[in-house]
Amino acid sequence: FGVGKTTLAQLVYNDEKVAGFFDSKAWIYVSEDFDVIKVMKAILQSVNGGVPDTNDLNLLHIKLKEELSVKKILFVLDDFWHDNYVDWTSLILPLEVGKSRSKIIITTRNQNVAKMTGTLPAYQLKELAYDDCLSVLAHHSLGRENFDGHPHLNDIGKEIVKKCKGLPLALS
Template sequence: MGRVGKTTLAQVVYNDDMVKEYFDLKVWVCVTQEFDVSGMRRTIIEAIPLTCDASDLNHQQIKLKEFLSNKRFLIVLDDVWNENYIVWEILRRPFEYGAQGSKIIVTTRSEIVASTMLTVPIYHLKLLSDDDCWLLFAEHAFEGIELDTFAKLRDTGRNIVKKCSGLPLTAKALRGLLRSKRDESEWEKVLKSDIWDFPDARKLSI
C-alpha cells in the first residue's frame, strides 16, 4: 500500500547515529518502475563512488564485488516494483561478499517482491489509529494556536483525519495544506472535496 510511511521509516533507520557508526558504507537508491540491473548497479557504484566501465556489466560486477569485500554496508532499495527473481539474483551477487552484519533494506508495495528478497520476516507497516493520525495532523496544522479557540476547525479537522484512513503521508500532506489557513470555509472545502470519491484518493498528494 502506498503512503503508509515505508520510505519515511527507512529514512529514520538510515539516518540514525548508531546506524551511521555501525556501517562502513551506506547507500540509498531510489528504484524506478523501469527497473534495469545495469542502471541500478551503476547508481550504487556512483554513490560509493567507484570508477569502472559503465558499459561493461561483468566489469561492474567484479569491481563492485571487490569494493564491498569485507566491508559492512547498508544499502536501501526504495520503492521496488520488479518481481523477477532472476533479475534480483543477478543484482545481489556482489553483495554476498560484504562483511558479516551487512544489510539490504527493501521497501515495496508488492508481496511478491518482498518474498523474492526475503531473508528475514517481512515487516508490514500498520495504518495509524484515528487518534494517532489526529496527533500527526494537529501537530502542524494547529501549530502556535490553542485548539479551544478554533473549536470549529478542530471538529472539521477530526472529520478530515477520518477520511485519511490511517495513512500518515496523507495526513501530513493535508496538515501542510491547511497550516496557514484559519478560515473555516477552507477546511470545509477540503472535507467536502470530490477528491475523496476517487478510489485512490488517499494516495494523492492533496
C-alpha cells in the first residue's frame, strides 16, 4: 500500500471547483515503462479524443501545441518513475505552450523525478500518526470520529491500526 499520492491526485482531479477551472482534463498513468510517444498519444487521446496515426514526436508535439493554444488543461501524470532529464524535456516541450493556463500534477515515489521537473517543491505525503489512523478507521467503519460509542470495537480498531503502520490506503 502507498500513502495515497494517487488518491490525493484523484480528489483534486475530480473536484468540481477544479473541473470548472479547466476546459479539459487528462489523466495519464505512466509507470516504469516510460515511452514519450506513448505518453504523448495518451495525452492527445484524453484531450481531444483522437490520436494522429504517427510515431513522429514532432508531429505529436505540434498537435498538442494546437490543443494547448486554445484550451486550459489539467494534466495528471500518475506514477511517474522515469528520471531522465532529456526524456522529460521532450515530454514537457509542447506542454509549455499553455504553461500559464494549463497545470500538471505528477505523482511519483522517485524524489529525482520531483527534482528533475524543476517546478514547485514536491509535497511529501507521510504516514499518518497512530491517533489519526484510529480516527480515519472509526470514520470509515462507523461514520464517527472515534470508537467511544463502541468500546467493544476499540481494541480491534487499535490492532488494525497497528498493522496498517500509518498507511491511509490500508485502512480503506
